[in-house]
Amino acid sequence: MSSMLGARPEGTDGSDHWHRESIAWQYRLSSINKSRLKFDIFLQMLLGFLMFMRLLPALSALFGFSFQSLRRWDLPAPRPWEYAWIISISAAVLGWRSTSYNKSFLLKQYMLGTVVFGLFPVLFGFIDVSNDLYVYITERKYTYVMFSFPAILLWSTFLFIAAQLHVFGLYFSSVLLKAWKPRGKKVQ
Known part of the structure; x- marks a missing residue:
């Protein structure tokens, strides 16, 4: 064994480090x-915040609150898939919490919630807006306007980003x- 001040063992220049300890693949x-x-x-939660702001006028009217400033937004009525999709944010919170301590159960709940409340509403949303998108692409006609843009473009963009x-x-x-799967003894 060589000390800091001593000579290096003969036959090595220190480049033989590849066989020494390294981080196991599952931890990496x-x-x-x-x-x-x-x-x-984080991006899902950011998208969820945008969806919440879009649903805020309808939610406030649903619960009986009347805010004059929200009425000025003049947004089209929310579609059913938008209400269902906003629930996927609760699954995102479970996914965030699962990463701190490698909690597989919470991660599985996140995956289930993402499929049920994330992907299914997005798929239903694509089906819901497909006719309007086709009409917009072929004839440049649209029914609703949101923030001075055709609503069909905003809905399609949202659905595309959410699906990804x-x-x-x-x-x-x-x-x-x-990677978190427990490693057991090999049975022979």
Whole structure:
């Protein structure tokens, strides 16, 4: 063994470090995909905040509140898939909490909530807006306007972004579940 002040053993220049200790693959994968999943969930929550602001006039009217400033927004009535999609934010919170202590149960709940309240409403939303989008593409006609844009473009953009975020979140979650799987003894 060589000391800091002593000579290096003969026959080595220090480049033989590849066989020494390294971080196991599951810990490396866990670290990388945790940060990816957290960023994905952050973007989902940001999208959820935008959807909440879009639904705020309808929600306030639903609960009997009347705000004059919300009426000035002049937004079209919310579609059913928008109400269902906003619930997926609660699943995103579960996914965020699962990454702190490698809680597989919470991560599985996140995945289930993402499929049920994230992907299914997005799929239903694509079906719901497909006719309007076709009419807009072929004839440049649209029914609703939101923030001085055709609402069909905003809905389609939202659905496209949400679908990508949910698919990436499910992929990162499945990689994390594989990395967090307990390692048992091999049975011979």
